[in-house]
Amino acid sequence: MGLLVDGKWVDKWYDTKSTGGRFVRTVTSFRNWINPDGAPGPTGEGGFPAEAGRYHLYVSYACPWAHRTLIMRALKRLEDVVSVSVVDPFMGAEGWVFADHAERHTDGATADSVLGRKRLYEVYLEAAPDYSGRVTVPVLWDRKRGTIVSNESAEIIRMLNAAFDAFTPDRHDYYPSALAEGIDALNARIYDAVNNGVYKAGFATAQDAYEEAVKALFVLLDELEARLDGRSWLMGETLTEADIRLFTTLIRFDPVYVGHFKCNIRRIADYPNLARFVKALYRLPGVKGTVNLTHIKRHYYESHKTINPTGIVPVGPQVWWE
Numbered sequence: 207m208g209l210l211v212d213g214k215w216v217d218k219w220y221d222t223k224s225t226g227g228r229f230v231r232t233v234t235s236f237r238n239w240i241n242p243d244g245a246p247g248p249t250g251e252g253g254f255p256a257e258a259g260r261y262h263l264y265v266s267y268a269c270p271w272a273h274r275t276l277i278m279r280a281l282k283r284l285e286d287v288v289s290v291s292v293v294d295p296f297m298g299a300e301g302w303v304f305a306d307h308a309e310r311h312t313d314g315a316t317a318d319s320v321l322g323r324k325r326l327y328e329v330y331l332e333a334a335p336d337y338s339g340r341v342t343v344p345v346l347w348d349r350k351r352g353t354i355v356s357n358e359s360a361e362i363i364r365m366l367n368a369a370f371d372a373f374t375p376d377r378h379d380y381y382p383s384a385l386a387e388g389i390d391a392l393n394a395r396i397y398d399a400v401n402n403g404v405y406k407a408g409f410a411t412a413q414d415a416y417e418e419a420v421k422a423l424f425v426l427l428d429e430l431e432a433r434l435d436g437r438s439w440l441m442g443e444t445l446t447e448a449d450i451r452l453f454t455t456l457i458r459f460d461p462v463y464v465g466h467f468k469c470n471i472r473r474i475a476d477y478p479n480l481a482r483f484v485k486a487l488y489r490l491p492g493v494k495g496t497v498n499l500t501h502i503k504r505h506y507y508e509s510h511k512t513i514n515p516t517g518i519v520p521v522g523p524q525v526w527w528e
């Protein structure tokens with residue numbers, strides 16, 4: 207794995223030395239917004255109107271951030287409106303690569319159906335030839351302008367939720383304004399302690415940094431377990447983006463984060479309400495097809511050689527959410 211520096215690929219692992227053993231996620235760089243009429247969004251520039259067949263998602267089935275976008279696309283019934291390419295789950299010296307360039311075939315991975323590139327960093331270079339920064343999924347690509355609209359999953363799911371009403375029969379709003387403030391507040395806490403918290407625990411290279419992250423993670427999981435007592439979803443009976451964002455971490459938790467990232471105080475299977483929540487979201491139409499456990503396990507256990515040098519992928523645990 208690595209990153210681009212002035213348009214050149216450099217093979218390099220995360221640097222935790224300068225941050226006392228702490229993993230610090232870098233900020234996202236393409237921040238434009240699709241709107242129904244192409245008006246500019248809160249960041250970036252305008253000129254990205256919603257259209258069928260114009261936009262493309264580059265994702266990994268392994269990645270919890272990319273997974274958010276696949277779930278929103280499925281729930282909003284946008285499968286025929288926004289197309290998808292899926293990278294190979296193994297992230298090696300060249301970063302994310304497409305199926306036709308991967309060392310071995312994994313079902314579900316695809317070629318780059320838009321640009322025909324071999325590596326995801328080449329897609330970034332197409333948008334910005336002198337790009338410096340990490341090359342992450344998801345990427346929302348604009349075929350017409352030949353550039354990246356956004357590589358920030360939190361914003362991509364809001365675009366999929368709100369911009370494509372003319373192209374979908376689904377009218378459910380996953381970020382209703384009456385709940386927006388509560389959703390934002392909860393998202394921020396869940397991002398820090400849970401979504402990113404598992405990475406802070408797993409990528410820590412100092413005992414105190416690991417313990418701090420893992421304790422904060424379970425404090426919030428315990429709180430969310432209590433919050434879900436007697437209610438279907440985090441905000442009550444309305445399914446919102448906050449649920450989607452929590453789900454992508456919880457579905458990876460028992461198969462990967464418990465062992466690989468040492469988040470092993472409890473399993474999600476041990477939390478009755480969180481487990482019920484995972485099962486309920488998994489059963490919503492289209493969601494099951496976005497969960498690929500082979501990609502999830504292979505990615506983490508094979509790609510993170512500093513954590514799992516043998517690359518052995520565990521066989522278990524048994525799936526309990528089907």
Ligand SMILES: N[C@@H](CCC(=O)N[C@@H](CS)C(=O)NCC(=O)O)C(=O)O
Nearest residue numbers: 234269271340341342343357358359
């Ligand atoms: N802020 C981004 C984060 C995405 C992200 O970190 N994706 C990971 C995969 S789970 C990635 O592509 N990492 C490659 C790297 O850091 O080099 C988002 O939420 O969209």
